[in-house]
Amino acid sequence: MSDYSTLNILLIIITFFIAGFVKGVAGMGLPTMAMGILSVVMSPLSAASLLIIPSFVTNFWQLFTGPNFVGLIKRFWIMMVGIIIGTLAGSWLLTSANTPYTGIVLGLALLFYSIHGLTAKPLFTPLRLERRLSPIMGLVTGLLNGATGVFTLPAVPYIQSLGLSKDDLIQALGLAFTVSTIALAAGLFKGGAFHLGNISLSALAVAPALFGMWTGTIIRKRISVKTFRICFFIFIAVLGLELALHPILTS
Template identity: 25%
Template sequence: MDAYSLNEILVALLIVAFAGAVHGTFGLGFPMVATPVLALLTDVQTAILLTLAPTMAVNLWTMLRGGNLAASVGRFWFVAVWMLVGSAVGTLVLVALDPNPFRLLLALVILLYLMGDRLKRVDWSWIPRYPRASGAGAGMLGGLLGGTVNVGGPALMIYFLEMRVPALVMVQAINLAFLLGKSTQAATFAAVGELTPVLLLVSLPLGVCALAGLRAGMWLSDRCSAEVYRHWLRRLLWLLAGLLVVQFLRDL
């Protein structure tokens, strides 16, 4: 998509502001919310391109918040490096193939996240036994999913939850991985000619709105019940997953 109507831009601004609020409340989740909603209006590749600047902005702010960043980076830097590799590969796959099937893949990733409680029944004890190998695998898988559907969070969340790291360390490490992954994705898109001046022009104000939403979410997280917010977020994600499947079937 090379041109955008005023209505499309206004809707996109509202979407990224809401996704930023979600990210500010929980420390992650921006692409999980923004990508499927924007993909309903355009396609997965365009949605990812539009959210490049906003995603990097919220990742950087969240990563720097809370202090003690050096300890988080020093322990889990290799996860971010593998996510960088996976993001480059995933982006090339996205550019080379028909974008419609990625709607279905995105819906499946969302369902994987929503059914996370069932995954707790799986034996993940090998992750802390082999932290380097499992971290490399989680980073690579997260990068591949991030490159193709912009949602690499579930793979990284499983890894860090099984590693039993403090919440601050998990949030900082995941946001570092996302930041490197998105930077690599932006460079890959630019190298293959997909990152056009129009997309850059539109994505910059989206980044400002995302940061405004992020700040509002941080304010909200200190004053509101996270459980109530999480309940309604899950309902929204179920709805979005269903709509993505419908769109995939419609465009077959």
């Protein structure tokens, strides 16, 4: 993003407060919400570069909220390797000149994610299949992460399908999100897209993201999470549809 105007800075602050609020209430969704909003007014590449620091800070905190860090590393290390490889391989699309195509991919990813969230059909992965599926899920998650800056699919529904305890689920998601953020930063840096200006604005987004998380955590205790998640996924679906159709409608 080349124009660091007051309006742009205000948009970034509001966006990351909303994204942090969503993460505080629903336990996830900061990168998805931030990419969905920012990509409407800027390129997905610029939006992804702003995600790095606030996403890392919030996910790193989430990673260390549970007691089973070492155990989860041993269980999911091969999936994390897949995420890294996939992200580095897919980041060429995000850093290329064909940003309208990344917008379409992002929109389709958001639509798929919202449909899964709204249908809320429970998934279950047998333990015997985990060793085979983990590297595949990691690689696909990484490819989508590298191409769109969104690292929720298919990692989130897959990890949710493993029958983990609540604490282990939150910590496992934190692990996947942290690794995805680091890999995305490496891919953007390799593609020459993570500059000093991006770092400054990304750091600026940390405070509103954390404040949004804190606010969301308080609100989570007072409203129905089910109702909020329905509204969240409908909003994500609208954003995804707009992003997927925008290059076609304006061509």
